[in-house]
Each structure stands twice: as C-alpha cells, then as structure tokens.
Amino acid sequence: VFGAEVKPHLVHETVRAEMNAHRQGTRAAKSRGLVSGGRSKPWRQKGTGRARQGTIRAPQFTGGGVVFPPSPRSFALKVNRKARRAALRSALSDHAQAGTLALVRGDAFAQPSTKKAAELLAGWGKERPTLVVASEDEESLIKSFRNLERVLVTVPAELxxxxxxxxxxxxxxxxxxxxxxxxxxxxxxxxxxARPDDRAPAARSGGCAQ
Known part of the structure; x- marks a missing residue:
C-alpha cells in the first residue's frame, strides 16, 4: 500500500470528485414561468404604439424572471472504486516516499493530553498541516490531537x-x-x-511447448 506507484491523474480525478461531493448545488433563481403574477397581458396587442408584451414577469421588466436561471443540480462525479483505491494508495505512498509518514502508538495516550501530542509533533519536526488517522475507539488519542492548530483528525472510514x-x-x-x-x-x-499479457514471457524448460 505504501510502496505503490504514484499516479497523479488518478489522485486529481478522485480529489475533484470528493470536493464536488461536498457542494450543495442548491443555488437557484426564478425564470419567468416561476415568478408569481403576470398572467394577463399588461396592455392590448395593437393600437397603443408600444411594443407588444405578454406578461409583466418577462425578463425585461423589473420584478420579472431571470433568463436561463441557475437551478439546483448535483455536482457529483463518478469515480470507479478501483480508481479511488489506487488514488489513496498513491497519496499514501507519496507521503511514505517523502518521509512525512509516521506511526504512533495509541496506548501512549492513556489519558488525553494535548501538550503531549504537541511535543510529539514538535519532536518529529515535520511541516504542518498534519493529518492524524486514528481508530474510532482511540478516544484519548483523538482528543489529544484534535485541538492542535493546523491538525486534522479523522478515522479510517472517513479518510x-x-x-x-x-x-x-x-x-x-x-x-x-x-x-x-x-x-x-x-x-x-x-x-x-500489470496483466498476465503485459508481463514478460516466462522461460520454458524443454524443447517443446506443453
């Protein structure tokens, strides 16, 4: 997992999908058909000298609808499960190769201690922001790190x-x-x-094919 090949295109595709999934997509405006009122013609069709109008809720009127208004939509992008996993392996491997990945023992935090967590990160000396991944039952570890500045704590299920x-x-x-x-x-x-067809052919013993 931590020694996989880094694939930037899969990482970009997955991050884009995850960021889009957090968008609410609830922005909207009313078109001329959604604005209340304006059911009858404001004046008759001919003989007034003015341009013909069918409703006072047309876009050219004050209080009228919006031309091509935004409507609620989903920004979700589909990424295959295998691609998501490959992207996660790439991101983890990038940290491992850069030396910015560390393991911590949960039993070292029998009681919540933000001071101890801060000293641990300071002694490690790596740049922040820092992501801490802890098991859900490691409550003391989570409480120790979650109040530190520029430190995000999450669990594997939400990673x-x-x-x-x-x-x-x-x-x-x-x-x-x-x-x-x-x-x-x-x-x-x-x-x-690599698929079997992509690998180099194995050397065969003997003079004839099996």
Missing part, C-alpha cells in the same frame, strides 16, 4: 484522498493502520496493475 493530499505530514495510529490498508486495497488486479 479521503483530498485530506491526505492537503496534509504536509501524515500520522497513523498502529490500530488504524490495518483499516487504512484495507480501505486502500491491494494493487493486484486494479488500475495500473
């Missing part, structure tokens, strides 16, 4: 590629590590993995 990319350093608890590896999955048979 997003965007958060891993955003962080300059990454801290994973030993209890959360198997869950993170499970979420990232294996590279075998997934995006970018």
């Amino acid at each position: 997003e590629v965007a958060a891993v990319v955003w962080a300059r350093s990454l801290v994973v608890s030993e209890a959360a590590l198997p869950l993170v590896e499970q979420k990232a999955g294996s590279a075998a048979g997934e995006v970018g993995a």
